[in-house]
Amino acid sequence: MAVASLSPKGSARMTKGERHNLMMGLLFVSPWILGFLIWTLYPLLSSVFFSFTRYDFITPMKFIGMQNYVxxxxxxxxxxxxxxxxxxxxxxxxxxxxxxxxxxxxxxxxxxxxxxxxxxxxxxxxxxxxxxxxxxxxxxxxxxxxxxxxxxxxxxxxxxxxxxxxxxxxxxxxxxxxxxxxxxxxxxxxxxxxxxxxxxxxxxxxxxxxxxxxxxxxxxxxxxxxxxxxxxxxxxxxxxxxxxxxxxxxxxxxxxxxxxxxxxxxxxxxxxxxxxxxxxxxxxxxxxxxxxxxxxxxxxxxxxxxxx
Amino acid sequence: MEEKTVSRRKFLKLAGIASSGALLAACGPSAQQPAAAPAAEQPAAEQPAAEKPVAEQPAAPAAEGDKTIRLWVAWGQMNQLFQDEVWYQMPEYEEICKGIKIEYKGNVSEANVMTAIAAGDPPDCGANWSYAQLAIKDVFIDTEPYIQASQYIKQENYIPAIWDFCKFWTFKGMLGLPCFESFLDYGLNYNTELVTKAGLDPNAPPETWSEALEWHKALTIKDAAGNLTQFGLDPYDAMGGDPDGMEVATNHKYWDDTTGKFDFTNELFVEYFDITSKFYEVMGPDQVAGLRQAEGMGGWGGSYNAEAQAMIIEGYWHTGETTIQAPEVAKKNAASWSPVLDSLRGRRVQVAGGHTLAIFKGAAHNAESFKFGEFFNTDAVLDVMFKQVGWILGKKSWLETVDPNTYPGLKFYFDSIPEVTDWYQLRRCPLHGFIWGQLPEVRELCYRGQITPQQAAEEIQHRAVTEWQNQGLPEA
CATH class of the missing domain: 1.10.3720.10 (MetI-like)
Structure with a gap:
């Protein structure tokens, strides 16, 4: 369990200091996490959806199923x-x-x-x-x-x-x-x-x-x-x-x-x-x-x- | 004295709050484009003519302070003029565009424009993209109400075919207004010195494709090892490879804008594929491909300016631009009718138009953009454009002031207007860009003998029709 592993004592319950350290860690990596979510994961998943649509940037997107692949x-x-x-x-x-x-x-x-x-x-x-x-x-x-x-x-x-x-x-x-x-x-x-x-x-x-x-x-x-x-x-x-x-x-x-x-x-x-x-x-x-x-x-x- | 300190926790909290605030601010509406501004101006385009939204309210923008219109064009030829800001010193600008600033961007691709539109931040106006392709996506305003109210733009003052260029099957009303360069787009330009050297008569240029082929043979020179050193005419270099070249040669539209149907498979186009393929047999297809990579064929006259190509099919602008870019070559230039098929001998086919100042829906300054268009139609601006860029707008009253002998070959275009038997407008089809991209491959398959002219016509017809269906474009 990820949380447990953070505790040096092997306890599932984190101490105040550990929670603080966890928050600090997350805060410092948050720019990367946010960047990854917004600029990588979201476009990636969007492109899966787009591949089933007719989309030209401007006119409203239209779901066309497998037509693009066909x-x-x-x-x-x-x-x-x-x-x-x-x-x-x-x-x-x-x-x-x-x-x-x-x-x-x-x-x-x-x-x-x-x-x-x-x-x-x-x-x-x-x-x-x-x-x-x-x-x-x-x-x-x-x-x-x-x-x-x-x-x-x-x-x-x-x-x-x-x-x-x-x-x-x-x-x-x-x-x-x-x-x-x-x-x-x-x-x-x-x-x-x-x-x-x-x-x-x-x-x-x-x-x-x-x-x-x-x-x-x-x-x-x-x-x-x-x-x-x-x-x-x-x-x-x-x-x-x-x-x-x-x-x-x-x-x-x-x-x-x-x-x-x-x-x-x-x-x-x-x-x-x-x-x-x-x-x-x-x-x-x-x-x-x-x-x-x-x-x-x-x-x-x-x-x-x-x-x- | 108590020492003021900021704890790490406090600092992080403050930083967090500040970052969140900055993020929210960045996601919010831009301060330079308040939502009210476009909302107040946009309906102007849709207002009835009686309200006279444009010309009679020139002082309005000034009262609110300077407004900046964003002008994006695909050309690069005007970059220097806009960089020098020559317009602001002109009295006509003060009269028509008082309080308007221009933020100009040249060499803008269609992808850039589409992205800006998709992002909800289109330029105010622009030119030189596939108007028909964009028009079908409903991104432009109808300028008819502005024109009705304008004291500068009058339909009767323009060559009818130039005016009609702004009307598209894919668009209701008037798409912008004639602007920048919009005149006659097809002529056979030839280097009189090379023609004379080849023993041909520069005063009797070819009228048909068979005659052009004879000239081509005489003007094509190879060295002892069979390598090409000069050639007469690359038919597919016409107007940068534009598919409209086929229409001029055959006096037949590949796409009918009244029915929305393609017609590549008619016998005229088959004949055109056949005769033009012979030009490549003379040159050698590999040699031509090599020249294309180095001499700028398909890239608006580079090979002609380098005197590698002795003839080129291009518009009136060829004469002015060549004079500016390669004056020594321009001196030898002459122009005549673009060739037609033998069966069409005697037909004088010409193409009018070229460009419009398109004004974007959803942009902040529609009215100011139109004023800019009015300013760019004044004789003073047209003079500057003619002298410094070599461009012409088909505005009758101004054309009367132009010396047709300013650039070698230009006179033909002026003299030809009353002789034209068949007029065409450029680039009407919403798939024009697609066809432009597909034709080189099909033509090359044909002139390399991989497919017959009939198959070439069928192949491009098939590709065009399929793409139309694939894109889900509407029936006429």
Whole structure:
């Protein structure tokens, strides 16, 4: 019982001083509690209700039951396109991002000269504002003025339409995603430095080569962090918005129109708040299912200090 | 001497009381907008004309002290003018808007406006959003009573099509009043230097889409590796990608505002999808997509100003704005009729209107907002707007004072008025914004050969009709 636990004597009845301390504690955390209730819980619960309504901000809200959900699956011409695009991006980009970050962290964990400089270089993309990164990539990838295509043009070769061709646009965005793995790299680095050296030394004595050590020591001992980065990547992957919005605005041919963009357009371009809330809850369900799946399967592949 | 102290308990109690008070105060009505103010003024819009609520009571606001109207617009072109507060020095302002201050906000998105309305705190007035889409939500006042009482705004003084722009299927009465920029919105603007270089005659511009295609071919230049370095015309860059471009090209409405029905599947639109797709075959769809990301196509003339695009379909404002933004390019500009389908040769299709000063229901200063609109219709303001922004309002008496040769190409728009065979008004459909958002994908599917022109027409028809039903919009 919560109240009882507050009493050092284990008594259910609080003393005056304990009650005072409790009140003080509640008073001091009340800004957070109020903030959470007003700005998080209330909107969250409201959005569940809104998802069953037709609501455009202005005209009176109308309860329409499951119509928004039915519409999404049966009468939304873009829904399956954005679902496909998002799964493509998440399915390829997220595992690849985690793998690249892990490999980069391993490289940076060696005794290479100027290691701290390399670490900074890898981390910098993560702290650059997205709008700046977008502009840089636009002028790297652009057909007309892009650095790569200017070189190709100077060589008399046909250009590569990175962001202008429906087949290349998603892979190009994944490439940009891989470039911005600095945060994951730093987290992996911290995990790698926590791996006991003695394990590697023992493995060396047993005749293990580099690959064996990597496979049987580095990966298992980093697996909790791999799982963490995978889940974080999954969440941010499903919410991908800024880069495609800034770089391609969903084009060409809606090939980079992702789920979060579709949700945004419904909410703030078409003012269909009810449908946007329904889209948001569907995304939540999918995200929760994926996260749950990873947690459920983690017992098979995540290694926690000697116990699986 | 007794030392005054505040115990921790006392301090917390006082702090608690103060916080509660502050919270209550924050939730209460704003002191700047007493409930009585809008209540007193709002009925003015609904008063019968005989009561003459506006023009004959200019001194009323001054007697109560300065009133501040909040003006929100989606453009950015007027930001400097409002920042410089040029209006307050003008005698016309003193005459019409005495005691009124303007709190201006430019580059305001429709989402911002909707949020403000939903929060019960709309701006007083504004312009350049999807009027039809907002009108159906009943957020504007009917300005008819104000106009009836006005000594400055007279219907007969406006080009009829400009005046009628303020009347919407989705709105009873007059939605605001013509303001800021409202004139002729479709013309084929072309760079005479690039046209001459291509061996074309700048004095014989194309009249049909087939002729425009021939010009386009002549004006499109690729390097040895097949990369695009210049192109003639991106048909879907017309007026920033506005679906109205289809109507001008085909002389056919995609949405009938008398029946509330969509008609994308008629053969004229199919023909339009077909002929315009050929423009992209010449350029290469990937190249066009790349240019869009860098050259500002679909973004009001950026590619023309950069001389990457040799022709562009835009309104009269193109001539003035280009002169202000890219004077070297503007010097080479000429304008003619926006092309029509071959079967429509000889038709002179033009679109009128553009903008109105919309006044919001529930705002504090409806009457003052209308006065501001009256002021912005005075010749003195129209002169400033014309010279400094390049904008025109279709007010006949003022138009007579304007030199049509001020900006290269502008004369066409003036001369064209009596020759127009078919007039259209811009953006009448409540789903215009939705269609504007869907068309690029459908058009691209078509010109990349994924669907046929017939399927493109059917697809956009299907999307429009479905969205109409999904949004629960009313039948005509």
């Amino acid at each position: 519409e999404i699956f049966t009468r939304d011409p873009r829904f399956y396109t954005v679902v496909y695009n998002t799964f493509y991006y998440v399915g390829i980009g997220v595992p690849l991002g985690v793998a690249v970050a892990f490999l980069m962290a391993n490289l940076l964990n060696t005794d290479v000269k100027g290691r701290s400089v390399f670490r900074a270089i890898f981390y910098v993309p993560s702290i650059i504002p997205a709008i700046c990164s977008a502009m840089v990539w636009l002028f790297i990838f652009n057909n007309q003025y892009g650095v790569i295509n200017n070189v190709l043009r100077a060589l008399g070769r046909p250009i590569i339409p990175f962001l202008s061709n429906p087949t290349l646009s998603k892979p190009s965005l994944i490439l940009i995603h891989l470039w911005a793995q600095g945060t994951a790299v730093v987290i992996f680095l911290a995990a790698l430095q926590d791996v006991p050296r003695s394990l590697y030394e023992a493995a060396t004595v047993d005749g293990a080569n580099g690959w064996h050590k990597f496979r049987h020591i580095t990966i298992p001992l980093s697996s909790p962090i791999i799982m963490y980065n995978l889940i974080m990547g999954l969440i941010s992957g499903f919410q991908t918005f800024l880069m495609p919005y800034l770089l391609t605005n969903g084009g060409p041919m809606a090939s980079t129109e992702f789920y979060a963009m579709h949700l945004y357009r419904n909410a703030f371009e078409l003012f269909r708040m009810g449908k946007a809330c329904a889209l948001a809850w569907l995304m939540f369900v999918v995200l929760a299912a994926f996260t749950l799946f990873i947690f459920r399967t983690s017992a098979r592949w995540v290694f926690y200090g000697g116990e699986k």
